[in-house]
Amino acid sequence: MAKIDKPIQSGTIVGLLHILQNTRDGEQTCDDYLTHSAAVAGVRLLCAEVPDLLEATAHHLSICAECAEELQSLLLVLKKLHYPTSK
Secondary structure, three states, X not given: OXXXXXXXXXXXXXXXXXXXXXXXXXXXXXXXXXHHHHHHHXXXXXXXXXXXXXXXXXXXXXXXXXXXXXXXXHHHHHHXXXXXXXX
């Protein structure tokens, strides 16, 4: 077993517990999310509600900070492409 040089921060533990508590059977993976990321970005860009088919993707975004950050970056690019004068 590897030796841990630094103590684990309480925020890290709370974050991990949050993810575990919100995990579902048949949880969507990051690869699954990437399959639907363009559709989710399109829906979010239009400010529409997420259809049931994308609900699993929306749930994944609620527990995966990396994918949520990737979506925000994608939305920023799409907004600049579609609305070049807006900030």
